[in-house]
Amino acid sequence: MTRHDTLKCIHEPLGDAFYYGPERLSRRYDDDEEARIQTGFDQSTYKTIFDRFDREASEGKRLFIKDMAYYIMPPDGEPATRVASLQIPKRGIGTDMNGNGSSSNGVASNGAGVLPTDTPHRTNGGSSSAESDNPTVVPLELLSKFHFAFLIRDPHYSIPSYYRCTIPPLDDITGFYEFYENESGYDELRRLFDYLRKVQYVGPYHASTVHTAPANVTNGTNGTNGAMTNPDGPDKVEICVVDADDLLDNPSAVIERFCKSVGEEYTPDMLQWPTEKDQQVANDAFAKWHGFHDDALGSKCLRPRAHKKAAKTEAEFDAEWKEKYGEKGAKIIRSAVDRNMADYRYLKKFATKI
Template sequence: MTGHPIYFLWATPRSTSTAFEWMMRQRGDLSCFHEPFGMAWYQGPEARAPRVAPTDRQRPEATFEKIWIDIQEAAEKRPVFVKDMPHHTDHLWSDAFLERITHSFLIRDPAKVLASLHCSYKKAGMEDGFEAQEISFGPQQALFDLLRALGQTPPVLDSDDLLEDPDTMVRIYCKAIGIPFIRAALSWEPGARDDVLWYDGNDEIWHASLRDSDGLKPIPRKHVDPDDLPENLNLHYETFMRHYNSLYTHRLRPEMVSG
């Protein structure tokens, strides 16, 4: 298939990626997909997640092949933006798959990701409810390194940079992937976020901040000490930090803005 560009933002959980996706939805010039391969990974007939989805949450139609076809068919009509996580697709990384996509990455300090996960999983009653692969730091680096070996160096956006100066960093990001910057997309009305809600349906746990927000606005960054993390999460920190740092050196910087 040919068609319009397919833009992928490869993220980790709890990295402000859904807020970023919500901003991209406000543009009005993109067909947007929210973690479509995650649906197959958790709920589909070829599910690869470590936990079996409850029967009432299983989606027999959600095969990896069908989801990829749906994305490509959407790109026949207009440009497509997809937010997903690398571990959902690591078995699909053929040259043909990767070459059809315009790739970008959103990274976040692992201590902040793990602290946010701990809070969310605690609310959900699943404090030990993930495996390291699901946090996607390793798959993020693996995909980034693979793309560089294929001759690409995709743009990398750091969550702290984004939240310190959304206007500047979104402008730089848009230039990096080749789309116009639309400042109006950085603002929206608070309310339901059904378009980015799936799997457990628990908006109160996963998307409460996004639901109550009215845009991407500067937020002072706070330090999270990894030593304050619960032991089961702290064990992952150093490994995750190595993966994070490998992409951090390639991140987009505020001084790259022009025009």
Template sequence: MSSAPSPAEPRPRTVILWVHPRSTSTMFECCMLNKQDEFRVLHEPMGDAFYFGPERVSNRYTPECCDKEYPQFKDSTFAKVWGNMVDATTEGPSRTFSKDMAQYIFNQARSTNVTSVPSLTSEGGDNDNSSLIPTALLTDPTVHHTFLIRHPSKAVPSYERLCYPGSETGFDYFDPEEAGYRELRMLFDVVRESNKRQGRPAPLLIESEELLKNPKDVMKLWCDDCGIDFDENMLTWNEGTREHFAKWPGFHTSAEQSKGVGQVSHRNVEPVKEENVEKVDQCIQQAMADYDYLRGFAKGPSV
């Protein structure tokens, strides 16, 4: 059963694909870059507030580093970034697509119970869900939530390979807390419960392997759910570096070297670094319960 809008309902103004790191989501985003006549396409905007802004939650960057290296995000509060994502008055295409990490709207400093940030609390009222986004904003009827997952045995090692001293990504250590499955499950349940109260089915969730095996069928399923006219031209593109992904160098090389969904040029894959083998194995095992739970909601031709 799809949560797609009925013919009598307006097409959702903002469509969000929530993901975890290394879920092949940038490849998915490339499909939407072929729809820029209809959509503004935003690349992980909540990361601006999560990593760099005055309300930052992540400990990945020090305040000094944020001030010196990322001054362009000094005013990126959660309210400002979220507001831009759902703003109906923005010039350009009438709709917005955003690919974002679920962990960017959760508190990862688990020593505290912070579930709100000042800028959003003042706009959306008290928060009564586990994310940093007040329920009134998160469940706005003009915002349509969808989800993408990939098996931890593929996603976690892929992430580790990008996190080492001197990495082009700037992530100079591997942190298992950034795997993202826990937060994706938590967010999925928040949206699912909201949909249930409104008499709607669970949000659409697709699995990366299913997308790679059946790109046409899965993308059509997703487009139908989001009120988007599917076009097979969405599935292919020209390879090459895109300014669209410049904010996160090194993370999107595979997508930039591809020519379409699942069309990634073959290359040697580095093994997990010896000092991280145990941490990666533990991270995979810890992520499996959340992955299996989410996989139980997956939709697709073979699911």
């Protein structure tokens, strides 16, 4: 967000469709239509959001979108089918079996293949089952427009942090009055990560290796935004997974390596946001998620933490959660942590090393 001269940052836009719109995948607001309407996002569809990406990208700045994998995937591991607003019309005159033409929102297929929804897509990677394996409600041709990088955090810390936002006194601010374990997001992140590797939109190179992302990775058409047209070339999007603990221990080195991976210039002043303009950009970006980002909004810089996180036993975690959230809260947190640790450990294996 400090790079507001060259980057346009959008914070969790896909949550509008996931929670509030007519295509919502979440059941959180099924019984509270008034709350959905009051958000102003009750008419948001996945198409309106992707149209926004196209519109804002056309204004000249590179888009940086921070979002949740579970916002584009049905909860609880349910099979994914393409949402209605992103359905591609049945083939007519002027299109061919290779998918040459435009999708329903006007985005060129970029070689991903625009076929009827019951027909497997043939991707740049050559896999005829790539679309049928797609775990998201978004067609592969739209996923191909993005350069993906991943942020993970130990569930022992992320789960209690989220749980705190769903109980008094914060629940009246966030509007989330119940903790949903299926909103932890690790399972969805792992499945999206594995799928993008399978269709060769990320990897096989890793951000910890000598290989680096090309200098010309900028927002734009396929081939320059990270979804390279040549799947066998040297300029694929490398695997870039950042662990929050590494970031907090050594922010300058981790952000510098992240920038190198995604094709942005690193400068130390990226880690500071003391000006009124910086603060306003952040306030505007976080405005719709009341209560979730108060700590970030109260900060002005990112410095290494004074001491690395002390190791704790599981019994120590349980005791800490019981003290803060009571016996019931501690059991809820423990269940979610245990459910997500395997996926976290799996993704942790890919975390960038400095």
